[in-house]
Amino acid sequence: LSATILALDFGGTKHAAAIAAPGERQWRAVRRAPAPPGADANSDIRTMIALARELLSSASPLAVGVSFGGPVDTERGVVRLSHHVPGWEGVSLPRILEQEFGVRAAVDNDANVAALGEYRFGAGQGCRSLLYITVSTGVGGGWVLDGRIWHGADGMAGEIGHTTVDPNGPLCPCGKKGCLESLAAGPFVARAAQEQLTEHPGEGRLLLDLAGGKIEEVTPKLISDAAEGGDDLSRRVLDAAAQALGRAIGNAANLVNPDLVVLGGGMMNSGDRFWKEIRRVSCETALPQLRVEVVPAALGNEAPLWGGVALAEEILGLAS
Amino acid sequence: LSATILALDFGGTKHAAAIAAPGERQWRAVRRAPAPPGADANSDIRTMIALARELLSSASPLAVGVSFGGPVDTERGVVRLSHHVPGWEGVSLPRILEQEFGVRAAVDNDANVAALGEYRFGAGQGCRSLLYITVSTGVGGGWVLDGRIWHGADGMAGEIGHTTVDPNGPLCPCGKKGCLESLAAGPFVARAAQEQLTEHPGEGRLLLDLAGGKIEEVTPKLISDAAEGGDDLSRRVLDAAAQALGRAIGNAANLVNPDLVVLGGGMMNSGDRFWKEIRRVSCETALPQLRVEVVPAALGNEAPLWGGVALAEEILGLAS
Numbered sequence: 001l002s003a004t005i006l007a008l009d010f011g012g013t014k015h016a017a018a019i020a021a022p023g024e025r026q027w028r029a030v031r032r033a034p035a036p037p038g039a040d041a042n043s044d045i046r047t048m049i050a051l052a053r054e055l056l057s058s059a060s061p062l063a064v065g066v067s068f069g070g071p072v073d074t075e076r077g078v079v080r081l082s083h084h085v086p087g088w089e090g091v092s093l094p095r096i097l098e099q100e101f102g103v104r105a106a107v108d109n110d111a112n113v114a115a116l117g118e119y120r121f122g123a124g125q126g127c128r129s130l131l132y133i134t135v136s137t138g139v140g141g142g143w144v145l146d147g148r149i150w151h152g153a154d155g156m157a158g159e160i161g162h163t164t165v166d167p168n169g170p171l172c173p174c175g176k177k178g179c180l181e182s183l184a185a186g187p188f189v190a191r192a193a194q195e196q197l198t199e200h201p202g203e204g205r206l207l208l209d210l211a212g213g214k215i216e217e218v219t220p221k222l223i224s225d226a227a228e229g230g231d232d233l234s235r236r237v238l239d240a241a242a243q244a245l246g247r248a249i250g251n252a253a254n255l256v257n258p259d260l261v262v263l264g265g266g267m268m269n270s271g272d273r274f275w276k277e278i279r280r281v282s283c284e285t286a287l288p289q290l291r292v293e294v295v296p297a298a299l300g301n302e303a304p305l306w307g308g309v310a311l312a313e314e315i316l317g318l319a320s
Numbered sequence: 321l322s323a324t325i326l327a328l329d330f331g332g333t334k335h336a337a338a339i340a341a342p343g344e345r346q347w348r349a350v351r352r353a354p355a356p357p358g359a360d361a362n363s364d365i366r367t368m369i370a371l372a373r374e375l376l377s378s379a380s381p382l383a384v385g386v387s388f389g390g391p392v393d394t395e396r397g398v399v400r401l402s403h404h405v406p407g408w409e410g411v412s413l414p415r416i417l418e419q420e421f422g423v424r425a426a427v428d429n430d431a432n433v434a435a436l437g438e439y440r441f442g443a444g445q446g447c448r449s450l451l452y453i454t455v456s457t458g459v460g461g462g463w464v465l466d467g468r469i470w471h472g473a474d475g476m477a478g479e480i481g482h483t484t485v486d487p488n489g490p491l492c493p494c495g496k497k498g499c500l501e502s503l504a505a506g507p508f509v510a511r512a513a514q515e516q517l518t519e520h521p522g523e524g525r526l527l528l529d530l531a532g533g534k535i536e537e538v539t540p541k542l543i544s545d546a547a548e549g550g551d552d553l554s555r556r557v558l559d560a561a562a563q564a565l566g567r568a569i570g571n572a573a574n575l576v577n578p579d580l581v582v583l584g585g586g587m588m589n590s591g592d593r594f595w596k597e598i599r600r601v602s603c604e605t606a607l608p609q610l611r612v613e614v615v616p617a618a619l620g621n622e623a624p625l626w627g628g629v630a631l632a633e634e635i636l637g638l639a640s
Contacts, residue, residue: 129472150465154611155577159574164570166486176604285484285496287494289391290479291473
């Protein structure tokens with residue numbers, strides 16, 4: 001156990017710790033715990049250290065790589081904030097972990113770390129650059145360029161969720177109109193379907209059936225199931241979300257021309273039609289001289305943990 | 321003269337050659353020549369070598385750095401094509417120049433080279449990453465990331481002109497709707513003003529006066545002059561172009577978060593109001609956590625030549 005890397009994933013609703021030996025592609029062991037309501041930064045850190053100690057007992061790992069569910073100032077080595085848990089502002093998470101485990105630790109935000117995880121161990125193996133996009137309750141993203149996470153001047157690179165896809169689109173909570181997030185993230189897709197059901201009574205029968213007749217119980221999963229079953233309203237709603245994603249991806253391809261675009265997150269389980277429409281509009285939006293390869297994430301919810309391993313390997317000089 | 325770098329700029333309508341000593345910020349000498357109608361790749365190359373020989377006579381430069389007005393495959397060291405001059409497909413321009421001058425040569429496309437020129441010698445000095453955008457008869461762009469030109473997987477990075485700004489916007493010659501180019505490049509802005517003048521007779525009096533009463537003679541320069549003079553129609557047209565630029569810049573900032581955005585090209589002489597509107601919409605489009613600094617290009621039409629010097633310095637190992 002002393003020759004293992006410790007990977008930690010501080011999520012909004014759950015935490016995970018895992019250990020793996022450098023070069024290996026399977027976990028030696030994984031531990032998970034919910035982030036209980038009422039948690040703060042200190043309790044989160046204690047929970048995580050307890051998980052890690054279950055894995056390591058008194059041994060030291062070789063290095064620690066950490067995914068954090070919120071913005072991180074990687075240059076200063078501090079968490080900026082958590083959108084879910086109070087008390088994280090300015091916490092020097094790498095230093096705390098270095099003191100606890102006696103080895104070096106690296107921390108980055110979850111979308112960046114997941115991008116690195118997919119690049120090194122998942123869908124992006126063998127490519128030089130990729131854009132990772134996660135589409136779930138929000139839309140996040142991260143870049144790997146020439147094998148390294150690209151942070152940008154303020155550590156904010158990858159915010160594809162708040163690129164404007166349609167200046168006349170729906171209002172996003174960020175205050176702008178037609179952000180990708182407001183057109184493609186799960187809660188917004190569910191709301192769009194609910195609005196359509198209300199505006200067009202008689203349409204979307206299958207969707208409404210699946211929701212037990214209750215418009216307010218419509219979820220992205222039910223929309224996907226209804227679309228699969230041939231429900232026109234559900235297909236229309238999902239097509240619109242796919243088109244927004246395709247447009248944002250095509251724009252990103254025109255701007256940066258990455259080798260690969262990797263899509264993960266719960267919304268990406270919305271079926272073949274959803275994927276086809278994303279790919280169609282991505283290619284249509286990008287110039288014909290450039291390739292836009294759009295593939296599913298390979299690591300699922302373990303991408304941040306594997307990205308943690310990759311961060312730790314960078315510390316150890318093991319990253320190729 | 322033997323201790324100078326040779327910089328070459330193959331433009332669509334004119335060619336330029338210049339020599340400078342490494343580390344110096346002033347030309348030792350510059351020569352320019354028009355690209356005559358009927359030119360082909362061979363005559364362009366002969367013209368350029370003649371210009372260079374006027375500067376160097378029989379001496380060899382230290383290295384040659386070249387800006388080419390069209391897509392270049394930098395990995396294979398060949399020109400892909402010129403949009404203006406026939407015969408350029410697959411020409412190994414670096415090898416031809418290396419044989420002529422007996423030293424190493426590097427070639428890249430003009431937007432990339434201008435970006436590098438501004439980064440090393442112009443508006444981008446001291447920053448780590450920038451997006452350079454030229455707004456003239458078209459809209460082109462180039463990235464410098466961590467001090468190097470970022471080419472992307474197919475050498476197509478930087479094509480901000482064909483990012484979709486408004487999916488319901490005007491048709492672009494590329495076949496898509498609402499590309500930045502179709503909303504902000506000079507000929508499209510002129511056409512928008514001409515359409516407005518036709519649709520709203522009685523409006524745009526000052527603009528029409530400046531054009532000698534002839535709608536078809538309206539140019540971006542006249543629109544800018546009329547806007548400066550208070551002409552409402554001209555202001556509306558320029559505001560719309562500025563808003564499209566601001567949106568595309570804000571989207572690029574959300575995606576890549578560069579230190580700086582540098583704007584050049586003839587359209588950027590459209591006055592303070594135009595610049596203010598670009599900056600306002602850029603900042604509005606970008607997330608509040610990130611800086612969007614938008615500045616004018618410093619090197620004007622010499623950016624490609626200075627970028628050529630920077631390319632040559634990279635060859636010589638002189639780039640910091």
